[in-house]
Each structure stands twice: as C-alpha cells, then as structure tokens.
Amino acid sequence: MTLVQMPVPDAATLAHRDEIIAGLGRILPKSRMVVDERGLKPWESDALTAYAQLPLVVVLPETTEEVSRILAFCHAHDVKVVPRGAGTSLSGGALPLADGVLMSMMRFNRILDIDFANRAVVAQPGVTNLGLTRAVEHRGFYYAPDPSSQLACSIGGNVAENSGGVHSLKYGLTTNNVLGLEMVLMTGEVVRLGGKHLDSDGYDLLALMTGSEGLLAVITEVTVRILKAPETARAVLVAFSSSDNAADAVADIIAAGIIPGGMEMMDHPAINAAEDFVHVGYPRDAEALLIVELDGPPVEVDDLIARVEAIVKARGAVDCRISTSDAERLAFWAGRKAAFPAVGRISPDYLCMDGTIPRKAISEVLRRMRELSADYGLRVANVFHAGDGNLHPLILYDANKPGELERAEAFGADILRLCVAVGGVLTGEHGVGVEKRDLMGTMFNEVDLAHQMRVKCAFDAKQLLNPGKMFPELHRCAELGRMRVHAGQLRFPDLPRF
Amino acid sequence: MDALRPMTEADLVDIIAAAVADRVPLAPTGQGTKAGIGRPVQHPRLELGGLGGVTLYEPEELVVSVRAGTPVDDVVALLAAKNQELAFEPPRWRTPDGRASRGTIGGLVAANLSGPRRFKAGAVRDHILGVKGVSGRAEAFKAGGRVVKNVTGYDLARGLAGSWGTLAVLTEVTFKVLPKAETEMTLAVAGLGFARAVEALAGVLHLSVDVSSAAHLPAAGAEGSFAEEARTLLRLEGFAASVQARAEVVARHLSGFGPVERLEAEASGQIWADIRDLGAGLAVGEALWRVSIPPAAAAAFADRLAGLEPRRMAFDWSGGLVWLRLDGALPDLGADVIRAAIAATGGGHATLISGPAEARGRIAVFEPQPPPLAALSRRLKDQFDPAGILNPGRMWAGV
Ligand SMILES: Cc1cc2nc3c(=O)[nH]c(=O)nc-3n(C[C@H](O)[C@H](O)[C@H](O)COP(=O)(O)OP(=O)(O)OC[C@H]3O[C@@H](n4cnc5c(N)ncnc54)[C@H](O)[C@@H]3O)c2cc1C
Numbered sequence: 001m002t003l004v005q006m007p008v009p010d011a012a013t014l015a016h017r018d019e020i021i022a023g024l025g026r027i028l029p030k031s032r033m034v035v036d037e038r039g040l041k042p043w044e045s046d047a048l049t050a051y052a053q054l055p056l057v058v059v060l061p062e063t064t065e066e067v068s069r070i071l072a073f074c075h076a077h078d079v080k081v082v083p084r085g086a087g088t089s090l091s092g093g094a095l096p097l098a099d100g101v102l103m104s105m106m107r108f109n110r111i112l113d114i115d116f117a118n119r120a121v122v123a124q125p126g127v128t129n130l131g132l133t134r135a136v137e138h139r140g141f142y143y144a145p146d147p148s149s150q151l152a153c154s155i156g157g158n159v160a161e162n163s164g165g166v167h168s169l170k171y172g173l174t175t176n177n178v179l180g181l182e183m184v185l186m187t188g189e190v191v192r193l194g195g196k197h198l199d200s201d202g203y204d205l206l207a208l209m210t211g212s213e214g215l216l217a218v219i220t221e222v223t224v225r226i227l228k229a230p231e232t233a234r235a236v237l238v239a240f241s242s243s244d245n246a247a248d249a250v251a252d253i254i255a256a257g258i259i260p261g262g263m264e265m266m267d268h269p270a271i272n273a274a275e276d277f278v279h280v281g282y283p284r285d286a287e288a289l290l291i292v293e294l295d296g297p298p299v300e301v302d303d304l305i306a307r308v309e310a311i312v313k314a315r316g317a318v319d320c321r322i323s324t325s326d327a328e329r330l331a332f333w334a335g336r337k338a339a340f341p342a343v344g345r346i347s348p349d350y351l352c353m354d355g356t357i358p359r360k361a362i363s364e365v366l367r368r369m370r371e372l373s374a375d376y377g378l379r380v381a382n383v384f385h386a387g388d389g390n391l392h393p394l395i396l397y398d399a400n401k402p403g404e405l406e407r408a409e410a411f412g413a414d415i416l417r418l419c420v421a422v423g424g425v426l427t428g429e430h431g432v433g434v435e436k437r438d439l440m441g442t443m444f445n446e447v448d449l450a451h452q453m454r455v456k457c458a459f460d461a462k463q464l465l466n467p468g469k470m471f472p473e474l475h476r477c478a479e480l481g482r483m484r485v486h487a488g489q490l491r492f493p494d495l496p497r498f
Numbered sequence: 499m500d501a502l503r504p505m506t507e508a509d510l511v512d513i514i515a516a517a518v519a520d521r522v523p524l525a526p527t528g529q530g531t532k533a534g535i536g537r538p539v540q541h542p543r544l545e546l547g548g549l550g551g552v553t554l555y556e557p558e559e560l561v562v563s564v565r566a567g568t569p570v571d572d573v574v575a576l577l578a579a580k581n582q583e584l585a586f587e588p589p590r591w592r593t594p595d596g597r598a599s600r601g602t603i604g605g606l607v608a609a610n611l612s613g614p615r616r617f618k619a620g621a622v623r624d625h626i627l628g629v630k631g632v633s634g635r636a637e638a639f640k641a642g643g644r645v646v647k648n649v650t651g652y653d654l655a656r657g658l659a660g661s662w663g664t665l666a667v668l669t670e671v672t673f674k675v676l677p678k679a680e681t682e683m684t685l686a687v688a689g690l691g692f693a694r695a696v697e698a699l700a701g702v703l704h705l706s707v708d709v710s711s712a713a714h715l716p717a718a719g720a721e722g723s724f725a726e727e728a729r730t731l732l733r734l735e736g737f738a739a740s741v742q743a744r745a746e747v748v749a750r751h752l753s754g755f756g757p758v759e760r761l762e763a764e765a766s767g768q769i770w771a772d773i774r775d776l777g778a779g780l781a782v783g784e785a786l787w788r789v790s791i792p793p794a795a796a797a798a799f800a801d802r803l804a805g806l807e808p809r810r811m812a813f814d815w816s817g818g819l820v821w822l823r824l825d826g827a828l829p830d831l832g833a834d835v836i837r838a839a840i841a842a843t844g845g846g847h848a849t850l851i852s853g854p855a856e857a858r859g860r861i862a863v864f865e866p867q868p869p870p871l872a873a874l875s876r877r878l879k880d881q882f883d884p885a886g887i888l889n890p891g892r893m894w895a896g897v
Contacts, residue, residue, distance in 0.1 A: 117700055117794035118844075140706070162649045175653065176624050189870040196792035197846035198818055199610065199621050200660060201865045202893070203875050207623060207656035211649045231706040255558045257581065257677035296708065300740030356645040358559050390647040428647035436650075443650055444640070451639045452651045454881035458874065470651065483518065483635055483884055 004092075004434045006053070007468045009099035013056070013079055020079055021057055024101070027069045032107070034058035043102055046087040046094040047149075048435055050351070050405060055082065055096030062107040064182065064190060064220040071218065072188030074101060080464050081186070083214040085125065085157030088149045090352055091433025093161065093213045093469055105156050108220065111135050119226050120179055120196045125156025125219045129163075132224060141226045144171035147429070148337060156219045162211030164429040166262040166293075166336075169387035171227065173429070175210040180223035183209065183216075186460045196223060208455055213431050214466040216459040230295035233261060234305055235329045238312045239286035239319035243267060246288035247362035249315040250386045253292065254359065256311060258304055261295040263387030264336050267366065270343065270381040270394070274335035277342035282335050283319050290386065291332055339383040340394070347379070347396035349405070353412050355419030356390045356428035368418055369393060376411040378404070390428035391419070417442050432470045440472050453480055501527075501543040507630070507638055507669050513544065514667070515636035518885045525889055526663035528567060528602030531591050532609050536662060536892040537863050538855040546604055549669055554644070557582060561627065561644050563672040566604030573603060577675055585676040586622050587613025589774050604668045610660030611788075613774035614711035614733070617815040623659035625674045631658065631666040634883025644672050663889045664897070665882040679735035682710075684766035685748050687756040688727045692716070692797040695730045698755045699816045700794060702732055705751060707744040710735045712816035713773050714796075730755070733770060776812055776821045777851050784809065785824045785831040785853035791846035793818035802839035806832045826854055833861045864893050 013020070021035055034040055035057050044052040056079075061067045074081050080100035087094050096102045108124035111131070115121070116139055121132055129150040132143040146165035147153055153163070159181065164173040171177070180194030193206045200206055209216055240246040246265055253260065266274065266289045275282040282289060290312070294304045305322055312320055323329035335342070343350055357365055366382065373380045379396040393415055397408035416426050416436065420443050426436045440449060449471065456463065457477035467474060502524070504510040517524050525541040527533065546567040554563040557580040564573055570588050577583050588606050590599040607629075612621040628642030642648060642655030658666055690698060695714040702709050711733035717726060732748055734741045745760065752758045761769060777788065791799055796817030803811075803822070810823040824832045831853050840846045847865035850858060867875060872894070879897050882888075890897065 115792075115794075116704070118792040119703060120792070139704070162653065164647055168647070172620065172624065173647065175656065176620050185870070185874070189873075191870050191874060192868075193871075195845040197790040197844075198616065198815060199612075199790055201790070201847040201849050202660075202867060202871075203665070203878055204610070204623060204657050204660050205871075205874065205878075207653050207659070211653045216652075228704065228706050228708075230708070251558055254560065257680070259676070296736070297706070297740050297743045299743045300737055303737055303739050356643075356647045358556070358561075358645060360556075360559060385647070388646045423643075424645055425643045425648040426650045428645070429649055431649050432651065440651065443643070447637050448639045448641065449651075451633060451637070451641070451882070452654060455652050455654065455657070455878070458877040458881045461877075481881070481884065 004438055006097065006434065007474065009097065013099040017056060020077065023073055023077070024057065024059055024070060027066060027073065028059055028061065032060040032062070043096060046084070046089040046092060048090055048092040048095070048433065050399070051092050051095050051434060053096045053098055055102035056098065056100055058102045058104060060104050060107050064184060067103070067184045067218055067220055068188040068190055070101070070103065071184055071186055074464060075186050075188065075462065078462065078464065080467055082466050083160070083218045085154035085160070086128070086152050088153045088157065089161065089431065089433060090354070091427065091431040091435040093431050093433040095434055097468065103218065105154065105218070108156070112221070115196060116141065118196045120223055121226055122221065122223045123155055125222055126154050129153050129155055129158055136226050140229050142229050143177070143224055144227055145174050145177055148340065155222050155224065159210050159219055159222055160212060160214050161429070161431045164385070164390070166264060166385065169263060169385065170259050170261050175207060177225050178206065178210055178222060179225055181206060181209060181219055182221035184218045184220055186462065186465050191217070194223065211431070213433060213470055215456055215470060216465065230261070231297050232301050233293055233295040233329060234301050235291055235293045235323045235332045236305060236308055236312070237321045237332045238290040238292070238317045239283040240288045240290070240316065241286065241318050243288040243366050244363040245316045246290050247359070249290060249312045249317070250362065251359055252311045252315065253308055254387070256307060258307060260292050260387060262291070262293040264291045265289065265384055265386035266336060266339065267382040269379060270339055270383045273342040273346050273381055274339050277345060278334045278338050280331045280334050286318065291336055293329070336383060343381050343394045343396065348398045348400065350397065351395045351408050351412050352430070353391065353393045353395065353415050354427045354430040355416050355424055356388065357419050357422050357424035359389045361422040361424070362386065362389065365391070365418060365422060369415060372411060372414055376407055378408055378411055389424065413439060434469055437470060438472050440470070450475070450480055457481070501545050503545045503548050505548040507549070507632065510549070510632050510667060510669065511636050511638055514632055514634065514887070517887045518634070518636055521885060521887070523887045523890050526604070526667045528605035529569070529600045531599055531601040532605055534852050535609070535863070536858070537895065538858050539889060539891050541889065544667065546602065546667070552576060553670060560675050561672060562675050563644065563670060564603045565670050566602060566668045568603050569600045570603055570606055571600065581678050582675045583678050584625060584673060585615060585619040586625055587615045587774050588622070589613055589777055591775060591777050603671055607659050607668060607671050608661060608663050611777070614713060614770050614814050617712060617818065618708070618710045623656045626655050626659060626671060627674055628672040629655045629658055629668055630670040631668040633666040634885060634888040642672065646674055662892050664879060664893055665888065667888065680737045681741055681763050682733060682735040682766045683741050683745050683763065684731050684733045684761040684769060685745060685752055686759045686761060687730045687752050688759070690714070690728055690730050690755060692800050694755060695728070696794070696797045696817050698730050698752060699732070701751055702748060703816065705747055707734065707747050708736070709733065709748070711770055714813040714817070716811055731769065733766060773812065773814055783826040785826045785828070785857070786851045787822040787824070787832070787836060787848050788851045789820040789822060789836065789840065789846060789848045791818060791820065791840060792844040795843040796820065798843045799839050802842060803835060806835050830861050831857050837865070
C-alpha cells in the first residue's frame with residue numbers, strides 16, 4: 001500500500017471471524033456469502049486498483065429485510081461494513097477492510113416501477129445507470145446523469161458518489177435528479193426519504209445522502225426523475241492550436257448565454273491516444289479539441305450551432321466540423337468516450353484525477369500541469385468537462401518501476417492542491433474515498449471537518465459504516481460532541497442591543 | 499432579551515456562545531417575511547440584516563456569493579443587470595403584517611421555497627454551491643465551494659437548505675446563477691375542470707418541448723386576483739426561434755382542450771410572478787397550506803378535499819404543488835383531511851404556510867415523520883445545536 005494508510009484492523013474482529021460468519025449465515029444462505037480466500041480475491045479492489053485488501057467476508061443480500069438484519073447484527077457486534085455497488089469507484093470508496101464485511105448490493109437489480117405520468121422510475125440500487133435509460137427509452141425518455149461508466153456502474157453507487165456525466169452541464173448531477181431513497185441505517189432501522197414528489201419538508205437528508213460515499217446508510221431503493229429526450233442533438237468538433245484559445249472559447253460560449261448539452265475538452269496527448277484507438281479522424285496536430293453538443297428543437301440547435309461556430313472562429317479555431325447525422329455526432333464522441341481505455345493502451349498504468357476549477361483558470365492550470373509533468377518526469381493527458389471546469393488529468397506511470405506510483409500520487413496531489421489554490425475543489429465527481437482522504441485539510445479546516453463528521457455521528461454513532469474513507473482522522477463521536485464554549489472569553493456583553 | 503444584531507461573523511459567534519452559556523434560545527431572522535411559518539416561538543430575534551453585501555460576483559463564471567442578510571431583491575437586481583438570474587425564481591412574500599418583501603438570502607435558503615420554474619430548473623438547494631455559517635456550537639464553519647461540480651465531503655451546503663435556522667445560522671451563500679432566457683411565452687386554455695386540466699398538463703410532458711412551468715388555476719372566488727374562469731397555463735422559455743417552434747407543438751396539443759390563448763413575454767412573466775408569490779398576502783382568518791405531491795395525483799388529491807370546502811386552490815409544478823386556502827376557523831385547519839389525502843394518493847407532504855398562531859402551536863406545521871426518521875432528524879439537530887438554542891420548537895416540538 002502506498003501513501004494513504006487504512007486504520008489498523010481490529011484484532012478482536014479478526015479473531016472472531018468464524019463466529020461472525022456463522023452469525024451472518026443465520027441471515028443469508030451460504031450461496032450468497034463468500035468466505036474462502038480464492039473467492040474473496042475478485043472483491044479486493046474497486047477501480048482504484050492501486051489499493052487492494054481482502055475483506056473479512058462478502059455478503060450478497062437481496063432484500064431490505066436482509067440488509068437490515070445484517071446491519072443490526074454487525075452493529076450489535078461492532079463489526080464494520082463496506083457497501084459496494086458495481087465497484088467502479090475511482091477513489092477507493094468501495095475498498096474492503098480486513099476487519100469489515102463487504103456488502104455487495106448488485107443482487108438488488110430490479111426496476112420496481114416505471115411511472116411515466118409522474119416522470120419517475122423506482123429502482124433497486126444495483127440497477128445500472130444505463131439500465132434506467134434502457135427501461136424508459138422506448139417512450140422517448142432517459143435518465144440524464146451519464147457517467148462514462150454508465151454501462152457498469154450502479155444507481156446506488158451513483159447516489160453514493162453524486163456522479164455526473166457529460167450532460168450534467170445542462171441537466172445536473174445525480175443530486176439534482178434523485179427524488180427519493182429507501183435506506184437502512186447501521187442500526188438496521190429502515191428510513192424512507194422523498195418519493196415521487198419534489199422537495200423535502202424537514203431536513204434535506206436526501207442532499208446529505210447523495211455523495212455520502214457509503215458512510216451514512218446503505219441505500220436499498222432509489223427514485224429518480226426521468227426526462228423526455230430532446231428532439232435533436234448535434235455536435236461541433238473544434239480544433240485549436242493553443243489550449244488558451246480553447247479555454248477562452250469555452251468562457252465565451254457560456255458568456256453568450258448558451259448552456260450546451262455537453263462541452264468537453266481534450267489536450268494534445270489525449271487527442272492522439274484517442275485517435276490511435278478509435279480512428280475517427282481527430283486532428284492530430286491540434287493542441288486542444290473541443291466537443292460542444294447542442295440539443296433541443298431543430299431550429300434552436302441550428303441557431304446555436306451558428307452562434308457557437310462564430311464564437312470559436314473568433315477565438316482562432318483551426319478546424320470546425322459540424323455533425324450532419326447522428327452517426328457523425330457519435331463519431332465525434334467516440335474518441336472522448338474511449339479516452340480512458342485509449343490512454344490505458346499507451347501506458348501500463350494511469351491515475352485519473354478529478355479536480356474542479358473555475359473556468360477562467362483552465363489555461364493557467366493546464367500550463368502549471370505541464371511544468372509539474374516535466375518536474376516529475378511523468379506524462380499527463382487531459383480530458384475534461386470544460387463547461388463546468390471539471391478536470392480529469394490522467395497521470396501515466398508504470399507500477400513495475402520502483403517509486404513511480406508514489407511519484408504519480410505526489411504529482412496528483414500537487415494538481416489537486418493547485419485546483420484548490422485557484423478557487424476549485426479536490427473532487428468534482430469521483431469522490432474522496434481513500435485516494436483524496438488525506439488532502440481534505442487543503443480545503444477544509446478542523447472545524448469544517450468536525451461539522452461534517454457530526455453528520456456522520458447523527459447517522460452512524462459507532463462509525464462502523466465504511467470507516468477510513470473521506471476523513472483523514474477518525475474522531476470518536478463522544479469527543480466530537482463535547483462543547484468548547486467558555487463564557488469567560490465572550491465579547492458579547494459589549495454588543496449593541498436593540 | 500431584545501433583538502441582537504451582529505455586524506460581523508465574529509459578533510455572531512460571540513452571541514451564539516453567550517446564548518449557549520446562558521441557555522437562551524434565539525430566533526435567527528432576516529426580515530421576518532416568513533416569521534408566520536412554523537410553530538410559534540417567542541425567542542429573542544437574532545437579526546441578520548447587518549451581515550449584508552455581495553462578496554463575489556463573476557458573471558462569466560455563473561457564480562455569486564452573498565452574505566445572508568442581503569435582500570433577495572438586491573441580488574435579483576444585480577444579476578438582472580448582467581442578464582442573469584437565480585433560476586429557481588425566489589418568491590417575494592410580504593411580512594405577515596403586509597410590509598413589502600425585503601426577504602433575505604438567508605431566509606430564502608433556510609426555507610428552501612422555490613417558484614414555478616422549480617419544476618424544471620430545481621429548487622433553491624439545487625443552486626447552492628457553498629455556504630458559510632455558525633452552528634449552535636458557536637463555531638464558524640464552511641461547506642461546499644464555488645464550483646458546480648464538487649463532491650468533496652458531505653453536501654452540507656445543500657443539506658442546510660430548508661432547515662429553518664435550526665441547525666446553523668448562515669452567514670454567506672454561494673449560488674450558481676444562469677443566463678436569463680431570451681424570451682418566454684405562455685399558452686393558456688380557459689375553463690377546464692381538474693381532471694381535464696391535469697390531463698392537459700401531463701400530456702405536454704410527453705412532448706419534447708421542455709416546458710419550464712405548468713400550472714392550473716381553478717375558477718377563483720369573487721375576491722381572487724385571478725380571472726373568474728379556470729386557467730391552465732404552460733410556459734416556454736429560451737431563444738426566440740425555439741420558443742416559437744415549441745409553442746406550435748404545445749398549441750396543437752392544447753387545442754384538443756379548448757381555444758388556446760398566447761401570453762407574450764411581458765404578460766407571461768407577470769402571471770408566473772403572481773403564481774410564484776401565491777404564498778403571500780393572505781386574508782386574516784384564513785389558513786394556507788403548501789402541499790407537494792406526485793403531479794399525476796393532483797386530481798385524486800383534490801377530490802378527497804371536498805369536505806373542507808377550500809376557498810381557493812391552485813396547482814403549480816404540473817400538479818405537483820398545491821396551494822390550498824381554507825377557513826381559519828376549522829379546528830385543525832384541515833390538517834388531518836389533507837394529510838390523509840396525501841397518504842391515499844401517493845405520498846408527499848403538507849406544510850402550513852400561514853394560520854392562526856394558536857393553531858400552529860397545536861397542529862403539526864411540517865409533515866409528521868415516522869419514528870426512525872424523526873429520531874434521525876433529532877440526532878442531526880443535537881449534533882449541530884446540542885444546547886438547543888437555534889430556533890428550538892420551530893419545526894417540531896422539542897427539536
Ligand atoms: C472507466 C470509468 C469511467 C468513469 N466515469 C465517470 C464519470 O464520467 N462520472 C462520474 O461521476 N464517475 C465516473 N466513474 C466513477 C464511478 O463509475 C462512479 O463513482 C460510480 O457512481 C460508482 O458506482 P458503483 O456502482 O461502481 O459503486 P462502487 O464503486 O461499488 O461504490 C462507490 C461508493 O458507493 C458506495 N455504495 C455503493 N453502493 C451503495 C449503496 N447501495 N448504498 C450505500 N453506499 C453504496 C460504496 O461504499 C462506495 O463508497 C468512472 C469510473 C470508471 C471505472
């Protein structure tokens with residue numbers, strides 16, 4: 001294991017493994033538990049493969065009742081639990097704990113209710129993101145947030161990570177598209193939030209759950225909003241000879257009052273890696289490539305395409321292609337969508353970073369990143385959601401070369417610090433997990449973090465759900481609960497009163 | 499104790515620390531435009547009007563940061579000068595005694611009340627990027643940031659929306675802003691009954707026309723601000739050519755329900771502003787409920803209210819938001835009938851927006867919660883305000 005250390009496993013839990021397995025065996029059939037080492041091996045990592053750890057045991061519940069009983073059992077015996085969806089997390093959110101039960105939610109794979117009249121779908125958390133759209137597209141509807149991993153990732157994982165996608169620029173993140181949840185607290189209590197109606201009356205626990213990275217409760221049902229698909233979509237593929245020009249064009253498009261369906265950027269190394277892989281005719285000598293998608297009624301799309309074309313030309317675009325068919329539009333996207341595997345072909349390993357920055361800082365951050373790349377002696381390729389300033393620098397390294405992973409991680413941490421320094425954040429959509437856990441202090445001070453941890457304490461006072469993720473230090477809830485107010489130090493008596 | 503008026507965040511920390519030490523509960527207050535909402539509490543007012551001003555506005559970045567005591571109107575005007583807006587359409591309600599609205603940003607977020615476009619664009623909370631505040635522990639903290647995509651830690655910034663000043667006193671809020679639409683148009687059909695109106699509204703949602711607001715206003719009583727006749731309204735916004743094209747599609751759909759009237763930009767804007775402010779200006783002796791339900795349940799929900807003889811009903815959010823005005827003399831202001839109707843027609847919640855103080859102390863102003871959820875809410879309150887000094891009892895008795 002590299003830089004981030006996981007908490008030391010609890011010796012008592014490890015010593016009682018057999019009893020714990022026996023206890024779980026009274027709740028679940030053997031066929032839905034994995035206990036032997038060979039069976040556990042495939043569960044040792046999520047998509048952040050630099051980290052691996054065999055879990056204590058894997059359980060595969062199928063009903064809310066089973067989840068409730070398993071959690072109540074673990075709560076009673078102080079056993080940790082790590083929820084897992086499809087295991088595509090890029091931040092180690094679903095990394096197992098040696099002394100923790102790994103709870104796979106992928107048996108919860110049914111769509112429970114498709115309600116076109118209320119534009120809502122109720123699904124179990126193991127349904128894939130794309131599965132939601134597939135279930136409603138025959139009537140022209142879709143589920144808007146579209147992470148690149150949508151074929152594999154689960155809607156439960158999407159809620160836990162507040163995932164986004166290319167279309168989030170116009171249609172929002174998971175948090176803007178979830179209407180309701182059923183969840184089970186660590187105590188086994190079942191709680192429902194929201195439904196097919198809008199807004200919560202009472203605390204917005206739905207907001208706290210979305211992006212909670214499996215630390216607050218296990219999600220057993222999700223209600224999402226679906227949208228009617230736009231009548232048409234067309235894309236513009238624009239090449240620039242400098243990334244500054246591309247970044248300026250992005251700013252100009254937004255400033256013109258245009259919110260495209262998607263607006264993505266790739267840099268020179270990413271363009272070439274993608275072109276080598278999918279051969280769709282990306283301009284290889286471009287320094288930056290912009291894909292802008294406009295959607296809506298044909299008159300609107302035509303009108304906006306013309307406006308975007310004028311803007312990018314004014315910013316010195318060297319090439320500007322406009323899709324004339326859906327096949328061509330998809331070809332424009334093919335390279336972008338395949339960017340991760342494409343980069344995977346040119347390097348044995350890569351780390352995918354995920355900071356967000358104000359748009360105006362794009363060219364500055366890209367320039368600093370090139371300098372850092374030279375300093376660290378590691379290549380970096382950039383694909384990112386330019387419209388909302390969400391960067392995905394891919395740092396290329398070779399894990400077999402001693403010290404390279406550590407160097408790559410240090411490079412990544414520097415990029416994220418840079419993002420924070422220019423007014424941005426550590427993670428735009430991949431989550432903190434273990435990967436960015438120890439960087440939380442660059443964005444939040446102790447008091448900020450303590451307030452976040454108090455949310456955790458309200459949901460999971462024993463801190464048994466997915467510990468070791470998100471927060472750099474584990475504080476006991478009793479310690480966090482203490483008040484540190486000293487009446488003697490108050491300036492209050494001098495305050496004006498009305 | 500008299501009202502307290504902090505001028506800086508440090509003042510606020512000190513006041514809350516003193517309140518904790520003396521166990522004096524406080525009522526964080528912007529302009530008091532929503533003082534009549536919630537259970538009646540008698541706590542000294544913590545007036546936040548001194549914490550005003552815009553700290554950051556970068557139109558090209560679509561972001562604005564505002565201190566909590568800033569009037570919403572000022573922010574709306576600032577953004578309008580750059581042709582931008584808060585897309586959730588903040589309502590502008592008057593104070594209970596009828597003074598003009600100078601409601602503050604802090605109050606807006608604490609109540610999470612959004613206008614007609616919420617249906618498409620999301621609620622107040624959906625536009626929050628970050629907050630600063632002071633919790634009931636007398637500690638200043640921040641959450642979120644100033645960029646749209648941010649999953650760094652729990653989403654506490656959004657999580658504080660709608661908490662009615664019971665968890666923390668907000669001092670600054672950062673919002674995502676959006677360009678104003680180039681133009682808008684509303685298509686209206688008159689004289690429809692509930693069932694037909696809901697059918698007309700629902701049908702449009704199955705067309706790719708991107709309606710931004712959808713309402714039905716049943717025939718009003720004599721004193722109403724709306725026309726005598728029922729009206730069913732659909733609003734389209736965007737670039738002019740697009741609005742025209744979509745209007746053709748919507749008009750074709752609506753023509754099956756009756757003659758279609760078109761309200762051009764100004765008239766359209768006015769009617770949605772009226773609908774946005776339905777929570778304002780209530781006659782004495784009346785009760786007003788705001789009910790959120792699945793939109794397709796609207797007609798069935800309305801059917802179950804017959805016994806209450808509502809004085810006025812209006813349906814926004816394509817049927818998903820029901821405004822209900824009742825006789826304030828009803829013993830429970832209709833709470834039981836309304837909540838039973840919600841439970842029977844697909845779930846949701848009813849909030850009493852205004853009613854006699856005596857009644858607000860007796861009946862549940864916010865939707866009652868099942869025990870595990872109520873316990874979780876209470877634990878969250880205890881974490882953020884262990885001494886119970888921030889607006890205790892405003893949302894739920896004893897919390
Ligand atoms: C190639 C690739 C491309 C990607 N592209 C994107 C992208 O474009 N946008 C984006 O946002 N992300 C992207 N991701 C990241 C990842 O797909 C998302 O974070 C996804 O939402 C994770 O879903 P999952 O089902 O795989 O969850 P997992 O990886 O299994 O788990 C993720 C987290 O959620 C928790 N969790 C899972 N299920 C539940 C549940 N039912 N209840 C409570 N907690 C739960 C886990 O404990 C963990 O903390 C990408 C990943 C890959 C590998």
